[in-house]
Amino acid sequence: ETWRYAFEEALDEVQGVFAQQFKEHVEANTDHEVQLFPFGTLGESDDIMEQTQSGILQFVNQSPGFTGALIPEAQVFFVPYLLPQEGEALNKFFRESVAINEMFPELYAQHGLELLTMYPEGEVVMTTKNPVTSPADLNEQNIRVMTNPLLVESYRAFGAVPTPLPWGEVYGGLQTNMIQGQENPMFFVESTKMYEVTDHITFTGHNNFTTALMANADFFAGLSEEDQQVVRDAVDVAFDYILEYQNGLTERALETIKEAKPSITVTVLTEEQRAPFMAASADVEAEFLRMTGDSGQRILDQMKADLAAASE
Numbered sequence: 001e002t003w004r005y006a007f008e009e010a011l012d013e014v015q016g017v018f019a020q021q022f023k024e025h026v027e028a029n030t031d032h033e034v035q036l037f038p039f040g041t042l043g044e045s046d047d048i049m050e051q052t053q054s055g056i057l058q059f060v061n062q063s064p065g066f067t068g069a070l071i072p073e074a075q076v077f078f079v080p081y082l083l084p085q086e087g088e089a090l091n092k093f094f095r096e097s098v099a100i101n102e103m104f105p106e107l108y109a110q111h112g113l114e115l116l117t118m119y120p121e122g123e124v125v126m127t128t129k130n131p132v133t134s135p136a137d138l139n140e141q142n143i144r145v146m147t148n149p150l151l152v153e154s155y156r157a158f159g160a161v162p163t164p165l166p167w168g169e170v171y172g173g174l175q176t177n178m179i180q181g182q183e184n185p186m187f188f189v190e191s192t193k194m195y196e197v198t199d200h201i202t203f204t205g206h207n208n209f210t211t212a213l214m215a216n217a218d219f220f221a222g223l224s225e226e227d228q229q230v231v232r233d234a235v236d237v238a239f240d241y242i243l244e245y246q247n248g249l250t251e252r253a254l255e256t257i258k259e260a261k262p263s264i265t266v267t268v269l270t271e272e273q274r275a276p277f278m279a280a281s282a283d284v285e286a287e288f289l290r291m292t293g294d295s296g297q298r299i300l301d302q303m304k305a306d307l308a309a310a311s312e
């Protein structure tokens with residue numbers, strides 16, 4: 001059998017490296033073939049999700065940045081300053097989180113999806129045409145965000161004009177000045193050449209980029225127990241690999257960008273400069289609870305407990 005697996009990035013980007021590890025492990029341990037579809041081969045993130053829900057694809061890697069429009073609770077990953085940016089505690093959180101490993105799978109299952117894992121892709125930075133050290137600097141700036149209502153709320157709370165767009169429109173939107181900034185992890189800023197169309201990089205510390213691998217639930221339920229186990233093992237192998245792979249990735253990408261564009265400015269906000277962004281995050285958390293009610297409250301409480309346990 002051929003299993004079709006789509007993701008939102010190129011083969012040599014984080015989701016692509018993860019996918020290749022998964023494919024290798026499955027093909028080494030079964031007779032199945034895994035056919036990989038990188039970004040752009042089957043459409044945007046929303047398209048590959050639809051194709052997976054309808055069973056045309058068996059696997060999809062989609063970030064909560066897009067899934068949040070379908071599963072409101074998945075927007076919890078956009079409460080600013082909830083997750084640590086990078087590091088051991090963050091990795092431990094992804095490994096051991098009850099919210100991720102037990103609660104989210106039930107919510108995804110309601111949408112025909114078997115949630116296989118969530119993993120981090122790196123600290124999120126803003127890249128903008130104008131320097132940003134305070135919310136006032138974002139005033140009247142159109143900042144592109146993924147199509148996720150809570151991320152829109154975050155950037156509104158940060159003082160910007162949030163502009164939700166699918167990924168394929170971002171480079172052109174910056175080039176034509178329809179938007180004046182965007183956020184993403186550093187490896188992606190480098191690989192997609194965001195630095196060509198923005199001039200300032202700001203480490204605001206407000207998030208890590210979380211992503212998720214899912215299977216079509218009916219497809220997964222129909223697999224033999226052995227095949228299900230191979231899939232789960234392949235996910236574990238790829239998960240370990242991708243955490244290791246990301247060691248130093250942000251720093252290396254930053255060096256590459258500085259070489260390619262010496263005029264780029266890189267600003268790490270001080271505690272003081274962060275404070276107004278952090279203050280805005282309380283409103284975003286309240287908005288998350290308004291959107292998701294009791295179910296969101298349970299997820300948020302569990303996330304906080306999981307994060308506390310991971311940082312012990």
Ligand code: 6CS
Nearest residue numbers: 008009146167184185188
């Ligand atoms: O910003 C985005 O839309 C994209 N960012 C990353 C890091 N991966 C895929 C996603 O589509």
